[in-house]
Each structure stands twice: as structure tokens, then as C-alpha cells.
Amino acid sequence: MTAATETAQQSFVLLRLGERRFALPASQVAELVAPSRVFRFPHKSPALEGVILRRGRMIALCDIAERLIGKRLDTRRFNLLATRKYERQLDWIAIPVSGECELISAEMMDASSNDSPHVDGWISHDGEVIEVLRLSALTPGPVETLLPAPLRDFAEARS
Amino acid sequence: MNFPPAEKSQPPRTEQIILFRVSGQTFAISSASVQEVRSVDNIAGMARDLPESHLKKVRHSIRRGDRTLYIVNAAIHFGLQPQPASLVFFLRRTRTALLIDGIEKMTTMTRLQALSHAFQGEERNWYRGLTALDQAVVPVVHPEGFLSLEELTLLETAQTSADTRSASSDNHGAQLQ
Numbered sequence: 426m427t428a429a430t431e432t433a434q435q436s437f438v439l440l441r442l443g444e445r446r447f448a449l450p451a452s453q454v455a456e457l458v459a460p461s462r463v464f465r466f467p468h469k470s471p472a473l474e475g476v477i478l479r480r481g482r483m484i485a486l487c488d489i490a491e492r493l494i495g496k497r498l499d500t501r502r503f504n505l506l507a508t509r510k511y512e513r514q515l516d517w518i519a520i521p522v523s524g525e526c527e528l529i530s531a532e533m534m535d536a537s538s539n540d541s542p543h544v545d546g547w548i549s550h551d552g553e554v555i556e557v558l559r560l561s562a563l564t565p566g567p568v569e570t571l572l573p574a575p576l577r578d579f580a581e582a583r584s
Numbered sequence: 585m586n587f588p589p590a591e592k593s594q595p596p597r598t599e600q601i602i603l604f605r606v607s608g609q610t611f612a613i614s615s616a617s618v619q620e621v622r623s624v625d626n627i628a629g630m631a632r633d634l635p636e637s638h639l640k641k642v643r644h645s646i647r648r649g650d651r652t653l654y655i656v657n658a659a660i661h662f663g664l665q666p667q668p669a670s671l672v673f674f675l676r677r678t679r680t681a682l683l684i685d686g687i688e689k690m691t692t693m694t695r696l697q698a699l700s701h702a703f704q705g706e707e708r709n710w711y712r713g714l715t716a717l718d719q720a721v722v723p724v725v726h727p728e729g730f731l732s733l734e735e736l737t738l739l740e741t742a743q744t745s746a747d748t749r750s751a752s753s754d755n756h757g758a759q760l761q
């Protein structure tokens with residue numbers, strides 16, 4: 426492997442939702458935990474089910490399966506705890522997944538303008554082409570202007 | 585060599601809260617925000633109907649000194665199934681009298697976690713944040729979050745209209761809902 430290809434490799438966590446696999450940059454994944462009690466209280470954010478309590482931290486729970494595979498998960502084996510950046514603040518969000526997760530290294534191909542807003546890019550693994558998810562487009566939060574990839578990189582580099 | 589004096593460990597900041605129930609759901613409110621707690625039966629004779637209120641959650645008002653307070657049904661405010669309320673919280677520095685089902689207990693919270701930014705609805709006005717008590721999560725309500733400025737304006741209009749009517753016929757002693 427050359428130095429050039431080594432630098433292009435990134436770590437991703439593969440997660441399973443029903444029959445399909447998706448990827449998240451490993452830098453956004455904090456933990457994979459067994460499902461725990463969901464605390465529900467009145468709110469008007471329909472995408473959220475409530476919060477879970479993890480080491481004293483209250484984390485919003487958001488099932489993204491319906492948006493990605495068209496139905497809610499029948500079985501939830503784990504909650505993937507991911508981080509989401511809201512402007513300058515980092516927040517956690519719990520995502521139910523239906524199977525084990527896997528840490529892999531792969532090279533990401535940027536999403537094109539034809540891809541859905543929730544697709545940040547694509548990776549190839551085990552003969553499968555897998556969507557790399559953009560959590561900000563899948564989970565509720567303050568409206569973000571989605572810049573084209575080069576401008577987004579520039580904005581992130583400056584922040 | 586002089587060492588700086590060892591810093592005293594700061595005791596955690598605590599806040600007295602009241603846990604209360606509305607339609608089976610537990611909420612918390614800072615006890616400093618509650619000026620008075622009365623039973624519904626106790627104030628029923630003083631409540632006045634607001635027939636022209638456009639807010640489902642406010643059907644009555646009550647005069648306290650030189651101020652008119654609006655009686656907010658907490659269950660309807662939170663979108664819960666209303667049950668017969670038994671207590672009223674008069675909230676300090678607001679124009680809200682809050683109808684609730686009952687008080688669970690008074691306790692102390694040591695940590696208030698801001699609501700995640702994932703919550704983007706009206707709940708951002710409803711809650712100051714969340715607290716964990718006995719391995720359970722309880723939303724801590726914002727006393728000012730029960731009536732917005734727009735809602736207060738609507739209620740004042742309804743109140744003026746009700747006052748005009750009451751000049752001709754006395755309608756005190758409403759049944760609180």
C-alpha cells in the first residue's frame with residue numbers, strides 16, 4: 426500500500442438496519458450499548474422517541490430506520506451512541522440498530538449532487554457499496570445549510 | 585517554597601424542586617417558582633369563566649390582588665389526556681396558575697442537563713432541561729413556558745370581553761377544568 430492510499434483510508438463503523446448496512450465515520454461514534462429503558466415525556470419532535478440514560482447523561486433516541494429502510498426496526502439489538510455537531514456544540518444521539526457493528530477502514534467516495542441529502546459518501550466493503558450517513562440530515566436539529574462538499578470542507582477547516 | 589492554598593472542593597449546586605404529576609407523567613419545577621399551592625376546590629369559587637378564550641388550555645382566570653392570572657390546564661398544554669385536576673400552582677413572576685393532578689414529593693436536583701438540540705419543537709420553551717432522579721429522567725418545566733406573549737395578548741382580549749359581560753351578569757364560581 427502506498428502512502429497516498431494510506432492517507433485516503435478512513436475508519437467507519439458499519440451498522441445494520443434490517444437487511445441493510447450503512448456506515449458512519451468512526452470519529453462520530455462514541456459507543457455501542459445494549460438497549461435500555463426509554464424515558465418518554467411530552468414533546469413536539471416526532472422523530473424522537475425520548476431519551477435514554479447512559480452514565481448520567483441523557484441522550485435523545487432517534488430511530489432512523491424508517492427513513493432509511495422504510496420501516497421501523499422489528500428488533501433492536503443495540504443503541505449506537507453517536508455525536509452530532511450543532512453549530513459549535515457537540516451533542517449525543519442514540520440510534521437503535523438491529524445487529525452487531527463493525528469497525529472497518531475504507532476509502533470514501535464523496536456523494537454527488539444526485540444523492541439524497543443524508544448520503545455523505547460511499548464506501549466499498551466486501552463487495553457491497555455502502556452509504557456513509559450524514560447524521561445532520563437524518564436526525565432533527567437546527568436547520569443547517571448543506572454546502573457542496575468542497576465548501577463544507579472549507580467551512581469545517583475554518584471552524 | 586510556598587504552595588498555594590489547597591482549593592476547597594465546591595459543593596455541587598443544588599436546587600429544590602417539586603415533582604408533580606399530570607396525566608400520569610411526572611414533571612419537576614423549581615420550588616422557588618411556586619408561590620402558592622391551593623386545592624382546586626379551594627379556588628373554584630373565585631375562578632371566572634373565559635368563554636371567548638381561543639386557547640383550549642385556558643378556560644378560566646382568577647383575580648389575585650391587582651393582577652389577573654390565567655388558569656392553564658397542564659395536561660392540555662402538554663398534549664396529554666386531561667384528568668380531573670386537584671391542585672393549582674400559582675407561579676411566581678408569571679400570570680400562570682397551573683392545574684395539575686398532584687404533587688409527588690419535594691426533592692433536590694444537583695444537575696440540570698440542557699435539552700438536546702435534537703429537540704426542536706415547542707418543548708424548547710416548555711422545559712429548562714432534564715434531570716435524572718433515582719435512575720429516572722424528569723423534565724424540569726420553565727415557569728414562563730406555559731403562556732407565550734401572543735397567548736397572553738389573546739387572553740387579555742378574552743378577559744376584557746368577559747369583564748364587560750360580568751358587568752351585567754355575575755359569572756364567578758366556575759367549575760375548573
